[in-house]
Amino acid sequence: MSDVRLETDIAVIGGGLVGAAIAYGLAREGRAVRVLDEGDVALRASRANFALVWVQSKGLGMPEYAAWTRASAAAWPALAAALREDTGIDVGLSQPGGFTLALSEAEMQRRMEMTRLLHNQPDMVKYDYEILDHAQTSKRLPAIGRDVVGSIYCPLDGHVNSLRLFRCLHQAIKRYGVGYHPNCAVETITPIAQGFALEGSFGELRAGKLVLAAGLDNARLAPMVDLEAPVVPSKGQIIVTEKVAPFLTYPMHTLRQTDEGGVMIGDSQEDHGFDTAVTTAVISVMAQRAVRMFPLLAKLNVVRTWSALRVMSPDGFPIYAQSRIHPGAFLATCHSGVTLAANHALTLAPAIARGGLPRGTSSFTSERFHVPTLA
Amino acid sequence: MFRRLPEATGAPIPFTFDGREMVGRRGDTVAAALLAAGISVCRTMAVSGAPRGPYCMMGVCFDCLVTIDGAANRQGCLVLLVEGMRIKTQAGAPQAQAEEGAT
Numbered sequence: 001m002s003d004v005r006l007e008t009d010i011a012v013i014g015g016g017l018v019g020a021a022i023a024y025g026l027a028r029e030g031r032a033v034r035v036l037d038e039g040d041v042a043l044r045a046s047r048a049n050f051a052l053v054w055v056q057s058k059g060l061g062m063p064e065y066a067a068w069t070r071a072s073a074a075a076w077p078a079l080a081a082a083l084r085e086d087t088g089i090d091v092g093l094s095q096p097g098g099f100t101l102a103l104s105e106a107e108m109q110r111r112m113e114m115t116r117l118l119h120n121q122p123d124m125v126k127y128d129y130e131i132l133d134h135a136q137t138s139k140r141l142p143a144i145g146r147d148v149v150g151s152i153y154c155p156l157d158g159h160v161n162s163l164r165l166f167r168c169l170h171q172a173i174k175r176y177g178v179g180y181h182p183n184c185a186v187e188t189i190t191p192i193a194q195g196f197a198l199e200g201s202f203g204e205l206r207a208g209k210l211v212l213a214a215g216l217d218n219a220r221l222a223p224m225v226d227l228e229a230p231v232v233p234s235k236g237q238i239i240v241t242e243k244v245a246p247f248l249t250y251p252m253h254t255l256r257q258t259d260e261g262g263v264m265i266g267d268s269q270e271d272h273g274f275d276t277a278v279t280t281a282v283i284s285v286m287a288q289r290a291v292r293m294f295p296l297l298a299k300l301n302v303v304r305t306w307s308a309l310r311v312m313s314p315d316g317f318p319i320y321a322q323s324r325i326h327p328g329a330f331l332a333t334c335h336s337g338v339t340l341a342a343n344h345a346l347t348l349a350p351a352i353a354r355g356g357l358p359r360g361t362s363s364f365t366s367e368r369f370h371v372p373t374l375a
Numbered sequence: 376m377f378r379r380l381p382e383a384t385g386a387p388i389p390f391t392f393d394g395r396e397m398v399g400r401r402g403d404t405v406a407a408a409l410l411a412a413g414i415s416v417c418r419t420m421a422v423s424g425a426p427r428g429p430y431c432m433m434g435v436c437f438d439c440l441v442t443i444d445g446a447a448n449r450q451g452c453l454v455l456l457v458e459g460m461r462i463k464t465q466a467g468a469p470q471a472q473a474e475e476g477a478t
Binding site for chain 1: 421422437448467468469470471472473
């Protein structure tokens with residue numbers, strides 16, 4: 001794709017989990033779609049995702065986010081089934097419920113208080129959760145250490161194999177005839193009479209509609225179509241161990257055993273700009289906490305550590321918006337591309353195909369960051 | 376499959392592989408000693424169970440995993456052979472086990 005002019009119904013900028021899920025949903029609606037992606041040097045948040053399909057603890061400060069998250073977890077089996085039908089790949093979805101473990105009374109109290117506040121919000125979606133002490137936790141998680149004072153269990157939580165999910169989404173969009181164009185960074189977007197002209201070193205692409213799913217680069221691209229995406233990087237570090245025989249059926253908030261046997265540990269959130277270096281201090285604290293949670297981890301070899309950048313909005317919630325001045329230009333950004341993949345493919349994309357945003361998402365526009373100007 | 380170079384020297388180092396007595400040379404890694412002894416399969420994969428043997432010889436491919444003196448999943452190409460080592464086939468994924476009294 002070099003110096004040629006291409007046309008398509010809908011262009012999706014960004015081929016990570018968010019862009020690929022939306023492109024998949026649009027293609028299933030029968031739309032002609034092209035995905036413009038960066039190359040291997042992209043700051044791809046999909047590399048560092050923790051593969052949780054996670055409900056508990058989400059939405060304090062925005063009950064609509066709790067409802068959106070819960071709906072996506074509920075839609076996940078349908079997404080997994082659709083992907084299996086389209087590609088033959090099983091993404092390893094497992095939703096046995098998940099735990100947040102506390103390693104001190106203070107941490108337990110803090111987590112209980114957060115949970116109470118979350119569920120006491122007006123218009124909060126209702127779902128079950130349990131507060132468990134050490135003995136009750138240990139009945140379901142026999143491998144926990146004595147330092148675990150208690151846990152919060154939510155039966156809606158789960159996880160997938162996110163590497164397979166990523167591959168599977170790309171295979172699925174290819175099967176639907178979506179044009180996938182790597183190494184095609186978009187430099188400028190110009191609104192034109194019948195849509196948008198996207199330009200870069202690749203040439204030009206004209207699209208009737210446009211979806212910005214470019215992660216951190218949305219901050220640069222959004223103003224070109226009069227949208228706003230004030231997202232900043234938030235570093236997450238991850239440890240993965242050698243593969244061992246299954247010992248952990250349930251995912252934890254910060255620790256899970258993958259369906260292939262490796263244990264992933266990810267317990268960090270830092271705001272260090274665009275620095276993706278792995279730091280020993282953070283990694284050691286993560287490892288120590290993990291070993292206190294599950295002492296049998298102490299003897300395992302670590303095979304990899306890495307870090308990547310989450311895409312964080314000012315309040316941590318997703319942004320979904322359509323440009324008022326340039327209708328047809330949509331924005332989607334979040335830091336839970338796995339959990340929300342089902343909603344992105346099965347709810348958001350069909351609405352975009354019809355020309356709007358889904359019901360229940362009006363709170364997610366970036367106008368929420370300008371309360372005084374709205375008043 | 377492999378032959379030692381004619382100029383290769385080094386004192387003989389006895390070890391066992393799955394209980395069989397073998398002899399390597401001083402300076403061998405575990406993976407090199409196994410290949411020189413004609414062993415081409417030293418593990419089965421944790422996910423598929425497929426057989427694997429030493430490949431990259433530089434710590435990258437993880438196909439030379441073996442159990443050495445009871446420690447599972449050691450990379451044979453990164454461990455120097457020591458006299459009397461008890462090396463075993465790494466069969467699938469090992470069990471994670473806690474230290475005594477840790478839970």
